[in-house]
Amino acid sequence: APYSVPANPGRVQSILGFLEGTSQASFPAQGHDLKRFGLAEPKVRMEVDADAFAFGDTSPMNGQRYVLYKEQVHLTMDVLYDQLLADPGDFVSPRLVEEGRELTAMELPGATVEHRESNWVLRPDDASIKTEALAKLADDWLSAQALAVRKRRDAASQDTVILELKDAPALRFEVLAREPELVLARPERGLEYRLGSGMAERLLRPARTEKKDPSAGQEASGDMAQDPPPSDPAAEP
Numbered sequence: 001a002p003y004s005v006p007a008n009p010g011r012v013q014s015i016l017g018f019l020e021g022t023s024q025a026s027f028p029a030q031g032h033d034l035k036r037f038g039l040a041e042p043k044v045r046m047e048v049d050a051d052a053f054a055f056g057d058t059s060p061m062n063g064q065r066y067v068l069y070k071e072q073v074h075l076t077m078d079v080l081y082d083q084l085l086a087d088p089g090d091f092v093s094p095r096l097v098e099e100g101r102e103l104t105a106m107e108l109p110g111a112t113v114e115h116r117e118s119n120w121v122l123r124p125d126d127a128s129i130k131t132e133a134l135a136k137l138a139d140d141w142l143s144a145q146a147l148a149v150r151k152r153r154d155a156a157s158q159d160t161v162i163l164e165l166k167d168a169p170a171l172r173f174e175v176l177a178r179e180p181e182l183v184l185a186r187p188e189r190g191l192e193y194r195l196g197s198g199m200a201e202r203l204l205r206p207a208r209t210e211k212k213d214p215s216a217g218q219e220a221s222g223d224m225a226q227d228p229p230p231s232d233p234a235a236e237p
Contacts, residue, residue, distance in 0.1 A: 003088065003092055005092050005191070006098060008091050008093050008094060011083060011090065014080060018076075018080045019051075021076065021077070024076065026075065027072070028071065029071050029073050030071065037066040037068075038066060039068045042054035042055055042056050042068070044084045044085060055067055056068065064076060064077060065077070065078040087150065089150045092149040092191065094145040094146040094147070094148075094149055095145050096145070097141060101165050101166070101168055102166040103115065103163060104164045104166050105163075106137070106141065106161070106164070108205060109159040111123065111206075113138070119131055128208040133208070134206050144199070146184075146194055147194055147195060147196055149191055150192055151192070152186075152190050152192045153192060155176045156176075159174075159175040160173070161184070161203075172186070176192060179197075181194055181195060181196060182194075182195040182200040
């Protein structure tokens with residue numbers, strides 16, 4: 001929450017790792033002025049099941065974080081505080097396609113790629129695009145991860161991408177931007193996925209095979225085959 005989507009496993013593991021850790025030192029909260037430790041009105045509270053943790057300031061002596069837990073003030077390594085202050089989108093899994101899924105078709109701007117029997121097929125056909133390029137395109141979609149996930153901005157959709165999955169509902173993406181970064185939105189989730197520069201080339205169209213200019217080699221070999229220019233008689237001894 002507030003998004004009902006798969007979570008970022010790395011973020012979750014950081015929290016679980018904190019729970020399994022131990023404090024560097026601790027003392028009873030009773031009898032101490034909690035304002036000194038930023039715990040009178042803590043900026044961050046974390047609840048895990050029935051346990052509650054309040055995060056205060058850092059110690060000026062060693063940079064460790066004051067954490068109030070069960071009427072004890074603990075000094076802990078400061079590894080979780082900034083993550084708890086992160087944007088909610090940072091807790092969303094950055095993967096465009098859930099791990100373990102299998103693609104059966106990709107409807108891209110201006111082209112459709114389908115998996116038939118053992119090969120990928122492009123419609124409309126393009127002789128400059130090889131089957132290997134279509135397979136790589138599918139792999140790129142399955143492995144792609146966003147650099148950041150955020151609430152969908154108020155921007156018009158430029159194009160639509162639909163990914164058909166085996167034994168799962170299709171995924172629909174709106175293309176909000178191609179440059180300087182690729183931005184894809186999931187309208188039903190209210191989220192946008194920001195990918196790095198150059199990802200539009202990798203995900204929105206299969207790579208073409210570059211054609212070599214046959215005349216380039218002929219010209220080079222022709223130059224090599226020419227007779228050397230006649231020598232200057234005046235230059236001979």
